[in-house]
Each structure stands twice: as C-alpha cells, then as structure tokens.
Amino acid sequence: MTRISVGGDQPYDVIIGDHVSPQVAGFVEGASRAAVIFTASVSHDASHAVHSLIDAGLEVTPIEVPDAEAGKTVQVASGCWDKLAANGFTRSDVVVGVGGGALTDIAGFVAATWLRGVRWVPIATSINGMVDAAIGGKTGINISAGKNLVGSFHPPAGVLCELSALRSLPPAQLTAGLAEVVKCGFIADPVILELVATPTESLRELIERSIRVKAHVVANDLKESGLREILNYGHTLAHAIEKVEGYTWSHGNAVAVGMVYAASVGARTGRPDFTEQTRKLLLDLGLPIGYEGDWSALRAAMAIDKKSRGGALRFVLLDDLARPVTVPVDDEDLLMRAYEDLRA
C-alpha cells in the first residue's frame, strides 16, 4: 500500500493498493449516514465499501447511477439529491463514489452541491480515475453545450485507488486511461515517457508517478488560477471531440488525439516539435492519433473551453518536456492547419 499526501488548504491522503476499499471507514469519522454512489460495472467493489461502512456503524444508502457519461447529467444528480433528502442526509454525513472518472465526477458533484457541500470519498476503479479524476476536487456534469460545463471545486476527504478493481477493467479502458498518464509525462515527469514503453510491468509505478504529478499541481493551485491549467494539456480539442461525437469516444482516446493536436499547434507556433514522439508513444500503446470530422463543429465546441478568456482560445503547449505554458492562439489558419495534420 502506498500513501501520497495532497497538500493545500484542505489536505488529504491518496491510498493506493489492493483491497483498500474497506479503508473508506477511516475517512468518515463523525458521519452517521453514507450514500455509496456506484455504477453496475463495479457493484462488487461498491459492496465492499458498503459492508465496511455498515460495520463501522453507518446507515448506508447505495445509489446505482447510469454508466460513464450517461451518469454525468443534472437529471442523475437530481435523482441522487432526492435520495439524500429521503434518507435525511445532514452536513455531517458523507458521499462515497465508487467507479471510473465519470462516476467520481458525478458523485463529487452531488457531494459538492448537497447542503452546499458535504464530505466525500472517491474510490477509483479505473486508471483514469486513479491518476486523475478522483484527485484534486474537480467535480462536475456535462450539459448540452459541452463537457464538464457545470461543476465545483470540492476536494475529497481522502481518495482510495482500488488496484484490485483493475482486473475487471475492460482492456480498452485500461489503454484509454494511459493517455492521461502520458499527459503527465509530457507536462511534468518525462521518466513516465520511458516507462510507458512497458506499461504492464510498470503499471504501478506509472500510476504512482502520475498521482504525484497531479497531487503536486492541485496542492498548489486548487482552483485553476494558473498552474493547474497544465493538467488540461490536450483537452481543448479532446473535449470538443467528445461533445461532437456524442460521448461515444472515451475521454482517454480523445485526450490522445488532443495531445497530437497540441503538439502540432506547439510546433507551428515555433516551439520544439513533439508531434512524432507523441504519435509513436500513443500508437505503441494502442491509442488513436488521428481524427477526421467537421472542423467548424469542433472549432465551435472549443470556444467554450474553460481556459478561454474573452474571444481567445488558450492552449497548453510545451516549451520543452516538462515545461508547459498556457498561451493564447488566435491564428485561425494555424489552428486549422494543425487540425489537418491529424489526417496525415
């Protein structure tokens, strides 16, 4: 078992290991009720959390919600609020979210909004959830205008990364989760870019290194006033692809394509060219590196990216490995030509 501390005004620990879910009881002191929000795909892991909370003397309300992005809606949040109300949840009670990144986003959002914010504990069951979504307190839902447009920064009381759950994670989801790991390599820890050559053997180290990257960033800039933007590397196009494709593309696959695009925008704005290195790394992992679709629809979706200020798109680009910068890019022709590189 490994414990990584996340600093800042509201510090907490991330616990990584096999069969760590029962440790959820250690994060809920003083609560008399817990809602365990989960997806059917991880009902086995959720039941472990439920039993350990019952053993700790809590009254537990299990809440199953729809899978993946279908669960990140205001309707699902509303259904959860109704269940919390029906079961008398007060400010001393707690929300536990068991699942992948989409599930912990919605569970965290329910916790952030119920009575204006109650404690919550994510139990991450996917690579993406472990290295990224469960840490840092970004919670939220999608709306018809786009991805994650409604949400709140609401740090958890603690995070559990349930490595044993990865045995049931579909291989395609495991691969997709590695996109965020590669992201951490480019923006902060280039050793990751070497270790991903042997993802199976290095998986535990890749997870822990990526968690350390995320922990450092969010400890220093919880509300994304600057530094935290680097975690959005590749996401400007990725979120647009997810929206335009009606969330049929996994987040990780979209981030992979988004990183190739960011590398191309970087090169075209006079920065070192990481396009080929990015393509090769992602291709070797089995991640997508190309995309074809209507540029104008994607460009419109990108306009609502949270890094935008006024009319200008802002991109995270690389001045070098582990030297990310956020810069406005207003050359529309350049943005379109970089997009055309994705067809190459």
Ligand SMILES: NC(=O)c1ccc[n+]([C@@H]2O[C@H](COP(=O)([O-])OP(=O)(O)OC[C@H]3O[C@@H](n4cnc5c(N)ncnc54)[C@H](O)[C@@H]3O)[C@@H](O)[C@H]2O)c1
């Ligand atoms: N809040 C953040 O900081 C943050 C960071 C990164 C990603 N995200 C969000 O996370 C989501 C992507 O996360 P994801 O890649 O985990 O996708 P996901 O949550 O949609 O999970 C992918 C699929 O794997 C299933 N699954 C998860 N764990 C499983 C397990 N152990 N066994 C069997 N099936 C399992 C899920 O049910 C789902 O069908 C996106 O919505 C993204 O926006 C948020």
Ligand SMILES: O=C(O)C(=O)C[C@@H](O)[C@H](O)[C@H](O)COP(=O)(O)O
């Ligand atoms: O934690 C962050 O900050 C990130 O940007 C991490 C991203 O990987 C993640 O996909 C996040 O949900 C994106 O947030 P958004 O603010 O661009 O919606």
Ligand SMILES: [Zn+2]
């Ligand atoms: Zn992401």
